[in-house]
Amino acid sequence: MIGLHTVAEVRAAEAPLLAALPEGALMQRAATGLATVCLRLLGQAYGSRVVLLVGAGGNGGDALHAGARLASRGARVTAVLLDPERAHPAGLAAFRRAGGRTLAPEAAGPALDRADLVLDGIVGIGGSGSLRAPAAALVQRAAAGPALMVAVDVPSGVDADTGAVEGAAFPATQTVTFGAVKPGLVVGAGRGYTGELHLVDIGLAEHLPAASTSQLTDADAAARLPLPDADDDKYSQGVVGVVAGSAIYPGAGVLCTGAALRTRPGLVRYAGTAADGVRSAWPEAIVTDGRPGDAGRVQAWVVGPGMGTDDDARSVLAEVLATDLPVLVDADALTMLAREPQLVRRRAAPTVLTPHEREFARFGSEVGADRLGAARALAADLGAVVLLKGEATVVADPAGTAFVNGTGTPWLATAGTGDVLSGIAGALLAGGLPAGEAAAVAAHVHGRAGQAAAAAGPLLAGDLVRHLPEAISRVRGQRPGGLPDSGP
Numbered sequence: 310m311i312g313l314h315t316v317a318e319v320r321a322a323e324a325p326l327l328a329a330l331p332e333g334a335l336m337q338r339a340a341t342g343l344a345t346v347c348l349r350l351l352g353q354a355y356g357s358r359v360v361l362l363v364g365a366g367g368n369g370g371d372a373l374h375a376g377a378r379l380a381s382r383g384a385r386v387t388a389v390l391l392d393p394e395r396a397h398p399a400g401l402a403a404f405r406r407a408g409g410r411t412l413a414p415e416a417a418g419p420a421l422d423r424a425d426l427v428l429d430g431i432v433g434i435g436g437s438g439s440l441r442a443p444a445a446a447l448v449q450r451a452a453a454g455p456a457l458m459v460a461v462d463v464p465s466g467v468d469a470d471t472g473a474v475e476g477a478a479f480p481a482t483q484t485v486t487f488g489a490v491k492p493g494l495v496v497g498a499g500r501g502y503t504g505e506l507h508l509v510d511i512g513l514a515e516h517l518p519a520a521s522t523s524q525l526t527d528a529d530a531a532a533r534l535p536l537p538d539a540d541d542d543k544y545s546q547g548v549v550g551v552v553a554g555s556a557i558y559p560g561a562g563v564l565c566t567g568a569a570l571r572t573r574p575g576l577v578r579y580a581g582t583a584a585d586g587v588r589s590a591w592p593e594a595i596v597t598d599g600r601p602g603d604a605g606r607v608q609a610w611v612v613g614p615g616m617g618t619d620d621d622a623r624s625v626l627a628e629v630l631a632t633d634l635p636v637l638v639d640a641d642a643l644t645m646l647a648r649e650p651q652l653v654r655r656r657a658a659p660t661v662l663t664p665h666e667r668e669f670a671r672f673g674s675e676v677g678a679d680r681l682g683a684a685r686a687l688a689a690d691l692g693a694v695v696l697l698k699g700e701a702t703v704v705a706d707p708a709g710t711a712f713v714n715g716t717g718t719p720w721l722a723t724a725g726t727g728d729v730l731s732g733i734a735g736a737l738l739a740g741g742l743p744a745g746e747a748a749a750v751a752a753h754v755h756g757r758a759g760q761a762a763a764a765a766g767p768l769l770a771g772d773l774v775r776h777l778p779e780a781i782s783r784v785r786g787q788r789p790g791g792l793p794d795s796g797p
């Protein structure tokens with residue numbers, strides 16, 4: 310699990326180290342890691358042109374110390390001092406000693422136009438609000454040039470906690486962050502400015518609290534996707550019930566049922582008016598055109614995709630939510646639930662809501678720039694797990710534990726892919742995973758299936774279903790087509 314740590318947590322973890330270590334030692338660790346990454350990126354330091362954008366705080370100090378190291382390796386390094394009077398004194402002294410030269414912001418344009426690498430030390434975790442002049446103009450000029458764009462700790466202009474970006478921000482090709490990954494590097498708009506992320510160990514780990522926000526790795530997801538064993542039968546892996554689609558629009562039922570089958574193919578029951586379509590697409594499913602109560606026993610329900618919002622649909626939703634089983638609520642069922650949130654508030658069993666931004670807004674407030682904060686607030690308000698879909702899907706539970714999904718592709722922005730996600734998550738809920746983890750693992754696997762499908766070109770939601778077995782095998786670290794060891 311990759312822990313994501315807030316600015317307050319990082320500052321608190323730094324405090325005992327700053328007190329215990331000689332002055333400047335922590336910054337030296339950061340700058341050494343930063344210079345190492347830059348040298349690797351440049352390939353050859355000698356003769357390369359490096360420009361540092363240097364703000365008035367510790368972030369500028371990191372850039373100056375790293376710039377000094379690059380200069381001593383033969384790079385031609387120029388520091389643009391945004392606030393010369395307040396530039397980090399020790400960093401500036403080291404930089405000058407190493408032969409670095411300085412420029413005023415007004416004179417920096419030509420150097421930025423021909424730089425090989427621009428190091429963004431304007432502002433790090435001490436930043437607030439949108440980038441001020443002249444920082445914003447320098448960032449834009451650098452972005453228009455040919456240089457590798459390396460952000461120090463956090464791309465300037467990105468809120469390290471939320472990923473919010475107001476105005477200009479440094480569009481990094483690489484971000485070298487120190488001590489811990491900050492949420493804003495992987496969520497919201499900030500995710501789009503981070504580029505490739507490098508984490509430099511400066512010795513904070515033992516001082517950081519357990520992270521309340523995390524990102525799953527393939528190994529974390531695999532550990533939560535147990536394989537069937539010799540004692541399993543078709544019931545024991547968890548039976549999922551699906552209410553989705555309608556007679557006129559069976560597609561959502563077909564996609565959702567197929568995704569559930571392909572995730573944990575023990576048994577999937579379908580109940581709803583798309584019964585004919587589902588039956589012909591998935592002969593493996595047990596299908597009824599009756600109500601959920603007619604479907605037989607299940608361990609979790611998925612309700613909502615394409616089911617409509619009329620009185621019948623509303624009564625089916627109420628029936629499912631009145632059970633003591635885990636329920637995943639999506640799409641049309643979210644629209645109905647937003648009108649009657651007490652249906653979820655009164656539940657004792659886990660509920661997972663999977664809104665996209667417009668569905669989220671129906672519950673009373675817009676998502677806004679702080680996606681994690683918004684998901685946490687709705688989860689706490691309703692007492693349910695909220696999986697907020699989007700480019701970086703986030704999952705929050707009512708206690709405040711959250712996940713930021715790290716997989717996926719913009720090709721997923723096509724009709725029906727949400728129905729597939731619901732089927733995956735429903736299957737994992739039925740298998741007994743805690744609701745927040747089921748949602749997070751589902752988003753991870755869904756994203757991997759999207760990446761696998763997109764490798765062959767533009768994807769359709771049905772392609773995701775077909776790619777699920779391959780995606781799950783890859784998450785487990787197995788090569789597609791590889792035969793398992795068959796023993797002696």
Ligand SMILES: NC(=O)C1=CN([C@@H]2O[C@H](COP(=O)(O)OP(=O)(O)OC[C@H]3O[C@@H](n4cnc5c(N)ncnc54)[C@H](O)[C@@H]3O)[C@@H](O)[C@H]2O)[C@@H](O)CC1
Binds near residue numbers: 336
């Ligand atoms: N405390 C330490 O010893 C360490 C600090 N480190 C570095 O220091 C950084 C934190 O240093 P600071 O606390 O000094 O803060 P920063 O250097 O991140 O930012 C503070 C400075 O940025 C300016 N600023 C804030 N918002 C701005 C905006 N929107 N536009 C333009 N300027 C803005 C402020 O006026 C202030 O001068 C970390 O991100 C990291 O890069 C690392 O070297 C690790 C060790």
Ligand SMILES: Nc1ncnc2c1ncn2[C@@H]1O[C@H](COP(=O)(O)OP(=O)(O)O)[C@@H](O)[C@H]1O
Binds near residue numbers: 665722723
């Ligand atoms: N730009 C994007 N990048 C990555 N994933 C995306 C993007 N846009 C949407 N997605 C994903 O695609 C899926 C779309 O779901 P949804 O909006 O419910 O569609 P539908 O209702 O048509 O099934 C979600 O899993 C979402 O996270």
Ligand SMILES: [K+]
Binds near residue numbers: 430432433463465
């Ligand atoms: K920065």
